[in-house]
Amino acid sequence: MSKLTISKRGFQMPPSPIRKLVPFAEASKKKGIKVYHLNIGQPDIETPRYVLDAVRHSDFKILEYSHSAGNESYRRKLVAYYKKNGITINHNEIIITTGGSEAILFGFMACLDAGDEVIIPEPYYANYNGFAVSAGINVVPITSHIENGFALPPIEDFEKVITGRTKAIVVCNPNNPTGYLYSKDELEVLKQIVLKHHLYLFADEAYREFCYEDKHFSAMQLTGCDDNIVLMDTISKRYSCCGARIGALITRNKELYNTVMKFAQARLSPPGFGQIAGEAAIDLPDNYFDVTKAAYKARRDLIVKRLNAMPGVYCPNPGGAFYAMAKLPIDDSDKFCQWLLEEFSYCNQTVMLAPATGFYGSADYGKDEVRIAYVLNLDSLNAAMDCLEKALAAYPGAK
């Protein structure tokens, strides 16, 4: 080596598009301005006390490594959780992971080699890019559109980009960042594609519980394609416990399961306390989600109504998750979101949004779109929408 260098992949690794505006938010707060954070998916819903208490009341002497696939008692209880959700699996088809993040990384690592391709409908969860760079694989985006609420692109769009290196499709359902809830029919389309082309279908169902009108249909409920389906799951949003770092990779494909287990063994075990929390959460009463869902639905209804009432703004009604994408009459969403923090305030308040550009794989897409995470209470959301309305009227880059 001629000098000390970081790796190319380290150089390519994208910085978090959601967090890159943080310094501007901090500067704004230092000026005494209240900033409404609609930029990240950190819910303000309290973690169920029962879940935290399970950890607080835990009684053991040594915090040991768990089984690399996670505690068997937890995996056995998860079987019942999934059964309630119409998903039939057994505990030997589950690997507990360190957040959904590790499930995605393990899936990429075990199914794809460097240079292989994964197709993802864009806009998509930005951190897929990071895991793809880690695994040396290429994300091939196909575009979904705000005009039809970000529905699944037509089958031709997938087939157009399938090559000899294509090994998988990722579908996040309900979707982050669009909030779109894929229907059973759309999942059946994906099944036809993965069967025809011998691909994996990675189903990221982090927001399964948060569907507001229609019922969630899981990729694990598709029949006749057991070997193709990999479920990437997490308890982060489900029980509002993002910091537990507990997720799961689930597949009925034995060869794949055994392969993922080798990655799981190398890192020894998932977090111990978090597994206690996750196991306890399964005992929550069935109506636990009713309250949370009702809260999110009221928030969604509010922001969709407020946004669509603003001149030149369009926001399709998201069917699930707690995100909405809005088209704004602006020149550049990165500039606009920075301007909101750097130059704008209304009644000494402003709002932090996520520019949609970070969620598109295609360059220059999303310049007139932002993602809004409706993770604050109704009063805060109303105040944030007041700010946004005034800001759009004042923004010098308005279109």
Added chain:
Amino acid sequence: MSKLTISKRGFQMPPSPIRKLVPFAEASKKKGIKVYHLNIGQPDIETPRYVLDAVRHSDFKILEYSHSAGNESYRRKLVAYYKKNGITINHNEIIITTGGSEAILFGFMACLDAGDEVIIPEPYYANYNGFAVSAGINVVPITSHIENGFALPPIEDFEKVITGRTKAIVVCNPNNPTGYLYSKDELEVLKQIVLKHHLYLFADEAYREFCYEDKHFSAMQLTGCDDNIVLMDTISKRYSCCGARIGALITRNKELYNTVMKFAQARLSPPGFGQIAGEAAIDLPDNYFDVTKAAYKARRDLIVKRLNAMPGVYCPNPGGAFYAMAKLPIDDSDKFCQWLLEEFSYCNQTVMLAPATGFYGSADYGKDEVRIAYVLNLDSLNAAMDCLEKALAAYPGAK
């Protein structure tokens, strides 16, 4: 794709050499035989109650994502911990990781590209292989020898294998699996090599606290090579809390730090409860380690004495960690360790050891060596040594 396949790297991923004998141990237990587990580094030392209580008494409403580098309060307290250990760093040079495992993976990912090479003195911690496969990099072993207690191989051995693809050296100090404690002089040799050849020095110091005669000298105490040094650390062994999954990657190299931060952001944050445990542990009294160290030292003294008293057995005195490597008069350590579980018992007891072959990168090395983790109390160790002594006398593959 012509059919659904797992990745080549998934295929290459090594199964855990430590855990592969587990089914034989389970079968042995089913027969009613007591198995002494000296095969894994899971200490029987209790996690300090103060550390567990910090989690039990934690008082918050929402288990949120932490900063991607870990809680600032924890990182600031770690500065004081490292200062006590003669290591001067600031909190912006620390990234809290999910166990030492993630620190190793991040270091490999950020510093090396696929096809690059890392030199590691063998025998070495077997899971380095797994992280190397994940990162697509090649481990180049240079052999240390039981005859001189596994001291650092001479500088010529390093220079012989350095190529244009070499980017780093890993040193685990004190060493797992050998227990060897590298001296300041040996670290200075490594410094000369990494400076001359523009390499990173990854220092895995998971067992820093467990040095029995000589003081630990950290790679972070080397001067004039700040950009080259990456410390991979963990609280797993230090406070006997392997299940917390809390470690750290520490470097004064700003460019590298910022690069690792991008990997850290992609996975959002390290475990929340574990960080509370880690932060509390720093408040343990200075004499906390005295008791633990004295316990391990007594165990080491016992097994080294017992082993060297067995005919044909040689066990160098390990200076640190809680492992010892022993040379046995046997044909094949894999066969012997399996035989111990499958066919042998003494007073209805047997012992589970780790064949050393899994710790060597070079094929067919370690066939007459085993690793012994002295993680049980003195009575159990004595009983386990009784078993081993009888087993060596009875083993059909004795040499």
